[in-house]
Amino acid sequence: MPAKGRIVRIVGPVVIAEGMKGSQMYEVVYVGEEKLIGEIIGLEEDKATIQVYEETVGLTPGEPVEGTGRPLSVELGPGLIGSIYDGVQRPLPSIWDLVGPFIRRGVKVPPLSRDKKWHFIPKAEKGEKVEAGDFIGVVKETPLIDHYIMVPPGTHGKVVEVAPEGEYTIMDTIAVLETPDGKKELNMVQIQPVRVPRPYKVKLPASGLMATGQRIVDLFFPIAKGGTAAVPGDFGTGKTVLLQQFAKWSQADVCILVGCGERGNEMADVLTGFMELKDPRSGRPLLERTIVIANTSNMPVAARESSVYSGITIAEYFRDMGYDVFMMADSTSRWCEAMREVSGRLEEMPGEEGFPAYLASRLAEFYERTGRVITLGKQERIGSVTVIGAVSPPGGDFSEPVTQNTLRIVKVFLALSKMLAERRHFPAIDWLESYSLYIDAVADWWNKLGPWKEMRTEAMAILKEEADLQEIVRIVGPDVLPEREKMILESARMIRDDLLYQSALHEVDTYCPPEKSIKMMEVILKFHKLGMQAVQKGVSVKDIKTLPIRYRIARMKELPYDKFIEEVKKIEKDMEEQFQNLIKSKVMEAAAR
Ligand SMILES: Nc1ncnc2c1ncn2[C@@H]1O[C@H](COP(=O)(O)OP(=O)(O)O)[C@@H](O)[C@H]1O
Ligand SMILES: [Mg+2]
Numbered sequence: 350m351p352a353k354g355r356i357v358r359i360v361g362p363v364v365i366a367e368g369m370k371g372s373q374m375y376e377v378v379y380v381g382e383e384k385l386i387g388e389i390i391g392l393e394e395d396k397a398t399i400q401v402y403e404e405t406v407g408l409t410p411g412e413p414v415e416g417t418g419r420p421l422s423v424e425l426g427p428g429l430i431g432s433i434y435d436g437v438q439r440p441l442p443s444i445w446d447l448v449g450p451f452i453r454r455g456v457k458v459p460p461l462s463r464d465k466k467w468h469f470i471p472k473a474e475k476g477e478k479v480e481a482g483d484f485i486g487v488v489k490e491t492p493l494i495d496h497y498i499m500v501p502p503g504t505h506g507k508v509v510e511v512a513p514e515g516e517y518t519i520m521d522t523i524a525v526l527e528t529p530d531g532k533k534e535l536n537m538v539q540i541q542p543v544r545v546p547r548p549y550k551v552k553l554p555a556s557g558l559m560a561t562g563q564r565i566v567d568l569f570f571p572i573a574k575g576g577t578a579a580v581p582g583d584f585g586t587g588k589t590v591l592l593q594q595f596a597k598w599s600q601a602d603v604c605i606l607v608g609c610g611e612r613g614n615e616m617a618d619v620l621t622g623f624m625e626l627k628d629p630r631s632g633r634p635l636l637e638r639t640i641v642i643a644n645t646s647n648m649p650v651a652a653r654e655s656s657v658y659s660g661i662t663i664a665e666y667f668r669d670m671g672y673d674v675f676m677m678a679d680s681t682s683r684w685c686e687a688m689r690e691v692s693g694r695l696e697e698m699p700g701e702e703g704f705p706a707y708l709a710s711r712l713a714e715f716y717e718r719t720g721r722v723i724t725l726g727k728q729e730r731i732g733s734v735t736v737i738g739a740v741s742p743p744g745g746d747f748s749e750p751v752t753q754n755t756l757r758i759v760k761v762f763l764a765l766s767k768m769l770a771e772r773r774h775f776p777a778i779d780w781l782e783s784y785s786l787y788i789d790a791v792a793d794w795w796n797k798l799g800p801w802k803e804m805r806t807e808a809m810a811i812l813k814e815e816a817d818l819q820e821i822v823r824i825v826g827p828d829v830l831p832e833r834e835k836m837i838l839e840s841a842r843m844i845r846d847d848l849l850y851q852s853a854l855h856e857v858d859t860y861c862p863p864e865k866s867i868k869m870m871e872v873i874l875k876f877h878k879l880g881m882q883a884v885q886k887g888v889s890v891k892d893i894k895t896l897p898i899r900y901r902i903a904r905m906k907e908l909p910y911d912k913f914i915e916e917v918k919k920i921e922k923d924m925e926e927q928f929q930n931l932i933k934s935k936v937m938e939a940a941a942r
Contacts, residue, residue, distance in 0.1 A: 478506075479526065485500060502547060583745025808873075896931065
């Protein structure tokens with residue numbers, strides 16, 4: 350019997366209720382006459398502390414609080430893809446809900462359509478023994494996604510009936526199992542508590558490149574499938590743009606974009622874009638592989654937490670079908686700030702900078718749900734969940750607790766630099782401060798396309814040397830540098846401007862396939878090599894700078910892939926010629942003297 354209590358106190362997003370005997374920790378409750386959605390986050394005898402996922406303004410003591418007997422959960426099934434949800438998985442009827450004053454309360458709209466019919470094709474047979482994760486059937490959710498209907502976690506038995514191929518709603522029974530607890534009817538919906546990770550067979554190391562289409566990330570600071578990454582940066586350094594670029598162009602099967610406490614108009618803009626943009630690999634609209642969860646700054650603070658957990662749970666569900674899922678959370682700092690606010694209202698003992706002591710463990714638990722796994726189910730498959738979180742440290746100070754605790758967990762650190770953003774060098778990822786611990790995990794993937802690891806090491810060494818030389822230049826000026834070092838500065842400039850700089854706003858350059866990225870790096874390093882050889886033969890860097898090929902190298906990024914492939918062959922040939930001519934004229938000049 351779910352509890353029926355009364356509100357005794359309201360403190361911001363937190364409500365204290367009495368008469369809640371029999372409730373459970375993390376049980377969902379309906380708060381007030383309007384039945385706002387809340388979750389029990391503290392329980393002492395019959396007194397429950399409830400975090401309310403909707404606006405609490407107007408609630409009064411004495412209003413009823415009703416237990417539901419179930420934990421905060423998401424509904425999983427066909428219809429998720431292309432959906433735009435708020436923090437408690439209510440579909441947003443219009444993206445403009447993201448912008449306007451957000452006042453909908455207590456509305457219980459089901460997350461997945463009850464009426465829509467899906468074309469179900471059975472995959473299991475009558476008499477077959479099935480376990481959790483086994484495929485019962487499949488529906489084509491979008492042209493890009495086959496949505497497998499799986500035996501839910503914790504269930505096993507013998508198939509006594511399976512629906513024939515045909516049109517069904519998600520609530521129609523599509524199979525009946527004979528289980529140890531009796532007959533069980535299965536439909537196409539799974540209800541999954543969001544705080545409980547979905548089970549899998551084996552966790553594997555992150556491996557293979559989660560190609561993002563952003564050169565500096567893919568080439569220099571790669572994210573592996575099943576990996577974790579963070580993008581900390583001050584206001585305006587490009588966190589949101591970068592995460593949205595990932596949602597648009599990464600080579601994931603399913604992308605989940607969680608907007609958490611950030612501005613609604615940014616999300617509305619990106620969504621309008623998603624409806625028009627096409628996946629470069631399939632040519633299909635991007636929304637056919639995307640799910641958006643939006644808890645924007647105008648929405649209730651506590652639901653930031655549920656939006657993050659809902660996102661990761663949906664990610665695990667598609668992972669379990671064998672997909673590579675990529676989730677972006679913008680911004681995890683806003684979620685942590687919500688934790689701080691709720692904790693403060695509860696008068697818990699504050700930790701560093703007022704954040705609760707459990708900040709670190711919450712973050713760790715969340716990122717722990719990423720990974721590449723052998724999924725449950727007899728149809729052998731590997732799926733993965735990759736997560737990148739934006740971090741917004743106040744004043745861009747990376748020493749604050751959220752950044753520090755995140756850094757301890759994630760394996761890729763994309764540090765955004767205020768200085769680069771001010772110079773309009775985008776993405777403003779600081780190449781000296783950032784790192785990826787997945788170099789070996791993605792080396793095999795990359796090496797199919799070329800000697801990536803060696804080239805990456807060389808390019809980064811040039812940038813490192815540039816940074817050291819700049820110190821000298823600052824003191825004594827550039828003229829005293831030997832030609833060899835001037836060449837380093839020139840090559841470094843090309844790496845920065847012609848390779849790492851990438852405009853999200855440029856029609857072509859917004860997305861760079863890995864095949865193109867690595868070839869661009871190769872061409873620039875070749876220029877560097879030829880330049881160094883020329884310098885040794887007495888050519889001055891001043892003359893190298895006048896070579897017309899430099900202009901064509903700078904334009905490579907603007908060429909669509911097929912044109913680029915043609916042009917790059919010519920560039921390589923012409924580049925050799927131009928350097929040879931330069932050396933020849935140098936030799937002749939010397940002979941004439
Ligand atoms: N990759 C990029 N290409 C072009 N412009 C960018 C890029 N990243 C950021 N910008 C510019 O910087 C602005 C701020 O970026 P934004 O992602 O909103 O910052 P943040 O989320 O860190 O506050 C954008 O509106 C855009 O003009
Ligand atoms: Mg932002």
